[in-house]
Amino acid sequence: MQKLTPSQRSIKTKPSPIRGLVNLANAQKKKGVKINHFNIGQPDLPTHDDFYKAVKDFKEKNVAYAPTQGRMEAQLGWQKYFKSIGINYKVEEMIVTSGGVEALFLAHAALLDPGEELLVFEPFYPYYANQADILNTKIVPISLSIKNGFHLPPVSEMQKKVTKRTKAILFCNPSNPTGVVFTPQEVKAVAQFAKKNKLWVIADEVYREYAFSRPALSMAKIPAIKNQVILCDTASKRFNLCGARVGVLACHNKEFYKNVFKLAMARESVATIEQIAVAALLNNAKKYYGPSIKIYAKRRDAVYAGLKKIPGAVVHKPEGAFYIIIGLPITNSQHFAEWLLTDFRQNNTTICVSPAAGFYQTKGRGHDEIRLSYVVDIKVINESMDLLKKALEVYKKKFPKFCK
Numbered sequence: 412m413q414k415l416t417p418s419q420r421s422i423k424t425k426p427s428p429i430r431g432l433v434n435l436a437n438a439q440k441k442k443g444v445k446i447n448h449f450n451i452g453q454p455d456l457p458t459h460d461d462f463y464k465a466v467k468d469f470k471e472k473n474v475a476y477a478p479t480q481g482r483m484e485a486q487l488g489w490q491k492y493f494k495s496i497g498i499n500y501k502v503e504e505m506i507v508t509s510g511g512v513e514a515l516f517l518a519h520a521a522l523l524d525p526g527e528e529l530l531v532f533e534p535f536y537p538y539y540a541n542q543a544d545i546l547n548t549k550i551v552p553i554s555l556s557i558k559n560g561f562h563l564p565p566v567s568e569m570q571k572k573v574t575k576r577t578k579a580i581l582f583c584n585p586s587n588p589t590g591v592v593f594t595p596q597e598v599k600a601v602a603q604f605a606k607k608n609k610l611w612v613i614a615d616e617v618y619r620e621y622a623f624s625r626p627a628l629s630m631a632k633i634p635a636i637k638n639q640v641i642l643c644d645t646a647s648k649r650f651n652l653c654g655a656r657v658g659v660l661a662c663h664n665k666e667f668y669k670n671v672f673k674l675a676m677a678r679e680s681v682a683t684i685e686q687i688a689v690a691a692l693l694n695n696a697k698k699y700y701g702p703s704i705k706i707y708a709k710r711r712d713a714v715y716a717g718l719k720k721i722p723g724a725v726v727h728k729p730e731g732a733f734y735i736i737i738g739l740p741i742t743n744s745q746h747f748a749e750w751l752l753t754d755f756r757q758n759n760t761t762i763c764v765s766p767a768a769g770f771y772q773t774k775g776r777g778h779d780e781i782r783l784s785y786v787v788d789i790k791v792i793n794e795s796m797d798l799l800k801k802a803l804e805v806y807k808k809k810f811p812k813f814c815k
């Protein structure tokens with residue numbers, strides 16, 4: 412008789428490295444310890460009143476299903492926002508999704524069959540790998556290195572990873588988890604590589620505006636690959652709206668759209684009221700995201716200044732998003748992150764960081780790196796960078812076998 416077991420797929424899936432330490436952190440909080448969170452990419456800035464006003468103004472007598480492709484208000488909102496940054500999509504080229512992850516999942520599912528390969532630069536946002544596990548596709552990592560600040564390797568290195576099964580390349584710019592904003596030359600090189608190898612491009616551009624050193628060139632602005640780009644976006648980060656769960660998938664390719672639409676039908680649609688309320692912000696997007704850019708840029712400077720004072724740390728100035736991966740003179744960042752939570756205190760405070768190994772697919776990588784997400788105010792950043800410096804001094808004495 413068949414056993415009552417969950418699927419191998421679910422058993423094989425790794426828990427998120429981002430949330431992995433949360434239980435440990437919560438246990439310490441219950442004991443009264445103050446934890447400064449640098450592990451989760453949840454903006455701390457307030458959601459604008461205009462969003463809540465739009466929710467209150469919803470007066471339809473029934474909260475009906477939205478159409479598969481989204482409420483017209485939200486589609487038009489996305490169209491207007493894209494137009495304001497020089498990207499043109501027709502309404503019938505967009506599907507409103509449940510956040511950026513659903514856009515990514517739908518793109519992945521509509522492009523790759525089981526066993527087919529998706530190229531991704533590592534370190535990467537871990538849910539790409541979870542989606543591959545669910546879909547039985549294969550992520551083929553192209554490794555980036557902290558030595559050159561996680562910028563791209565020569566195209567010849569990328570070419571080595573292409574096989575008969577390679578179907579697409581996923582490109583996240585600005586990058587979570589590294590904070591890199593790829594140069595226009597790098598973006599164009601990836602586009603050319605995709606064109607030459609006939610690969611789809613899944614463009615994850617959810618941090619588009621958070622680009623401090625240079626603008627992030629969108630894949631959607633490269634005419635040569637117009638018909639093979641699937642743009643994935645979300646209101647989450649730009650409008651401090653992670654819980655609204657409103658994103659978008661956009662593409663010019665009619666055949667792809669026709670087929671992804673059928674997959675989207677199987678999940679009905681996105682929440683009606685949230686879509687309408689997000690549309691209110693999309694219609695005047697810059698008003699809402701403009702102030703946040705300045706705030707994150709200042710925080711970036713504070714994080715960088717603090718990290719530069721840590722002996723042995725490998726730090727490149729983050730260029731965008733609100734993340735940074737740093738190298739530390741340690742060999743087991745999981746152990747270090749746990750120890751910070753369970754043992755280290757400064758004024759009854761500690762910090763929660765993400766060990767970086769969870770952002771790599773290649774075994775053995777990331778154990779001497781951590782990712783920090785700077786969605787806390789400057790005072791907390793300054794306190795925490797100082798705390799991290801002191802913590803490393805203590806850790807080195809206590810655990811020389813885990814130090815370089």
Ligand SMILES: Cc1ncc(COP(=O)(O)O)c(C=O)c1O
Nearest residue numbers: 452510511512536587617645647
């Ligand atoms: C690179 C990247 N892509 C996509 C997403 C998902 O966005 P959402 O929360 O809107 O699903 C995130 C969220 O952290 C992200 O960092």
